Every structure is written in C-alpha cells, then in structure tokens.
Amino acid sequence: MVSRATRPPGEESAAGGERFGVAAARRGATVVLSLSGELDHDTADPLREAIEEHLNKGAERVLVDCAGLDFCDSTGLNVLLHGRLTAQETDARVEIAGMRPPVARMFEITGAYAVFRVHAGVEEALADEPST
Numbered sequence: 001m002v003s004r005a006t007r008p009p010g011e012e013s014a015a016g017g018e019r020f021g022v023a024a025a026r027r028g029a030t031v032v033l034s035l036s037g038e039l040d041h042d043t044a045d046p047l048r049e050a051i052e053e054h055l056n057k058g059a060e061r062v063l064v065d066c067a068g069l070d071f072c073d074s075t076g077l078n079v080l081l082h083g084r085l086t087a088q089e090t091d092a093r094v095e096i097a098g099m100r101p102p103v104a105r106m107f108e109i110t111g112a113y114a115v116f117r118v119h120a121g122v123e124e125a126l127a128d129e130p131s132t
Contacts, residue, residue, distance in 0.1 A: 021068075022046045029060035031128065032122060036068035039076035047076070051083035054111065060092050061129070064072045065122045067098030072106050084115065093117070 011083060017024040020043035021036040031054040047064075054062055064080065066072075097119040099107065107113050121123035 020046065020100075022050045024050055024054065026054075026059075027126060028129075029058075030063055030126065031059040032060070032065055032126075033089045034065040034068060034122075036070075038071040039069060039079075040071065040073040040098045042074040044074065044079045045130045048083070049123045051079070052086065055083070055087055055090065055092055062087060062092070063097055063119075063125050065097050066100065066103050067121065069100065069103050072103045077110060077112060078086050079108055081112070081115070093119075093123045093126060094113065095119065 015044070019037050020039055021037075023034045025032045025034070033047070033054075035047065051062055051064075062083065069097050075120070080094065087094045095117040096107075099118065100119045107116075107118070119128065
C-alpha cells in the first residue's frame with residue numbers, strides 16, 4: 001500500500017513501501033526526489049506518481065537523487081525515461097544525481113547516460129542550477 005503525506009511547499013513528503021521509498025522536497029523551481037531501496041516492477045508506481053505529480057504542479061526541474069537507491073531494473077529506468085519525455089512537453093527536465101555503482105551500471109549498459117544530465121550528488125546539482 002502506498003502512503004502519501006501532503007505538506008506545504010518546501011517541506012518534505014514521502015511515498016513508497018518497505019522495499020522502496022520516495023521523499024520529495026521542493027527547492028524553488030526544482031523538486032528533489034530522494035529514492036531509497038529497490039526500484040523495480042513491483043515498486044515503480046510511487047516514483048511514476050511523484051514525477052507526474054510534481055511536473056503537473058509546475059516543477060521546472062525534477063532532480064532524482066539515487067544516493068539511497070540499491071537497485072534499479074529496466075522498469076525503473078523506463079519510469080525515468082518516460083518522466084523525462086513528459087517533462088520535455090513543458091520545457092521541464094528530469095536529471096539524475098548520486099548514482100551508486102549498481103544503478104550506474106544500468107545506465108552504462110543501456111546508454112541512458114546519453115539522455116540524462118547526471119550529477120555526482122544533489123548539492124552539486126543544486127549549485128549547478130542554470131540562471132534564468
């Protein structure tokens with residue numbers, strides 16, 4: 001069962017289950033989605049919902065923090081790729097930060113590095129926000 005907490009902008013919210021979690025924090029026009037656990041076929045819905053929710057609320061940038069992600073299969077990658085395409089429809093973007101070796105390997109094997117902007121970590125990504 002997915003639990004979702006609704007909080008004011010700028011505060012964190014969380015969704016997920018025992019094996020996977022998504023926590024969201026808004027930082028201006030950027031939403032940071034911090035993932036934890038295992039992202040796979042059985043756990044991908046909370047991430048899909050979080051990306052869509054924040055893009056629908058006008059986020060210009062969704063930064064997916066993978067530092068706490070232990071595993072990602074092709075379903076998880078497809079959720080990220082779909083989120084990227086959805087974001088492009090409104091000139092928003094989905095970026096990735098903090099990949100650990102198992103997740104980085106999935107990106108290497110599939111060539112996903114070529115379509116995502118990837119940052120070493122969240123702080124680097126937030127400091128690298130382009131000026132508008």
